[in-house]
Amino acid sequence: MSVFNKIIILSKKLASSLLKDEKPTDLEASDIFNDADKAYILKNLTDETLIKERLNLANQVKKKEDWEKVKSNITKPSVRFLYWKYTAAAAVIGLLATTYFFRGTLFNNSNECMPIIVNNNIKTGTDKATLTLEDGTIIALEKGNNYEAGNFKSNGEKIIYQANNRSNSKIAYNYLTIPRGGQFFIELSDGTKIWLNSETQLKYPVSFIKGETRNVELVYGEAYFDVSPSVNHKGSKFKVINQNQVVEVLGTAFNIKAYKDETNIYTTLAEGKVELDFNGKKQKLSPTQQSNFNLNTNALLVVNVDVYNEVSWRQGVFSFENKPLKEIMKVLSRWYNMNVVFINEEIGNEAFTGVLGKDQNIEDILATIKNFGIINNYYIKNKTITLK
Structure with a gap:
C-alpha cells in the first residue's frame, strides 16, 4: 500500500x-x-x-x-x-x-515532459439549468438571472416551489435539465430538497395532490434527495422513478446515479430507509448500503460503501478511493464539459485515490494526477484532453 x-x-x-x-x-x-x-x-x-x-x-x-x-x-x-x-x-x-x-x-527532481496546451477552452462547471414548463415554454436559469412565475422563483442558482394549498385533480409537470458543466438545486412544493449533478434531467409536479403518493422521475443523470417526511404530508409516500427502478421512501436522504451512457443504476442510502423495486423484485437498503442494478442483465448487487465518496460531488469536491482513471475522467468530463482520449487504454485502469476541488481548473487537476505517476503527460486542445 x-x-x-x-x-x-x-x-x-x-x-x-x-x-x-x-x-x-x-x-x-x-x-x-x-x-x-x-x-x-x-x-x-x-x-x-x-x-x-x-x-x-x-x-x-x-x-x-x-x-x-x-x-x-x-x-x-x-x-x-x-x-x-x-x-x-x-x-x-x-x-x-x-x-x-x-x-x-x-x-520530484526528475526531468518530466511539460504538458502541451493549445487553446484551452475547458471551463469549470457552474450553476445553470433549463426549465421546461408544461406548455413547452423553455427558460434558461443561470447565475445572476432572476425569474419568478406561478408558485416558483429562481435566482439562477436554485429554484424554489411554494406549497399550493389547492386540491388539484390534475398534476402539472415541469422538467429541469442540467447540461454538462452544470449543477443545480431545487426545492419541491412539499419541501423535498434535491441536488442535481451535471448532465441530469428531473421530471416533477409543480404541486402535489394532498394524500396521494408524491412521484418524481429522474429521467437520467445523478441526484441527491433529502425527502420531506411522509408524516408532514398526511402519510403520503414519496417515490423516485428511474427506468426500471422505483425507490420508495418515507423520509430520508439518498443518492441515485443513472446516466444515459451507463448500464448500471447506483442507489446509495445516506440516512433513513428505502425500498427499491426492480421490475417487481424488491430490496430494502440500510444507511451506507449501495445497490447496483444492471439494466442489461437485471442483476442486483448490494454492498456497503463510503457514503462520503458517493455524495461529495454536491459539496464542492470529488472524492475518489482506488477509482480507475477512466471512471474518474468520465466524472470530470461531465463537470468540465470536455472530451477525454486515452492514447494507451491501460492507463485508464490505473487506480487513483484523492480529493479534488470542483472549483479547480482542469490543468491543476491533471497536474495532480500526473504527479502521482499515473499519466506520463497530457495534451489539451480546445475542449479535448489527450492522456498518455
Missing part, C-alpha cells in the same frame, strides 16, 4: 474520531504507518512553510463558508449533523491529501 493511500485511510480514521467525539491518538497512526513511512513523511511532508503555501494555493474545501451557507438552509437536526459529518471528513482528508498532492511538484 502506498504512503498516500495510508494517509487517506488515516484521515478517514481521524474524521471518524471527530464524529464520535473521540480524541484522535497516535495509536491510530502507528497502526498504519511503519518506520519507513514515518521517515518519508517527516522528510517530505512536514515543511511548515511549504504546507502553508500549498494549502493557500489549493484551498479545495472552503469548510467554514460552505457550512454556514448550508446550515442557514437546514432545520432538521439529523440532516444538520449529516452535513457536518461530510464537511468534517472533507476538511480532514483535504488537509492531508492536499499536502501530499503537491509533494510531487517540489520533491
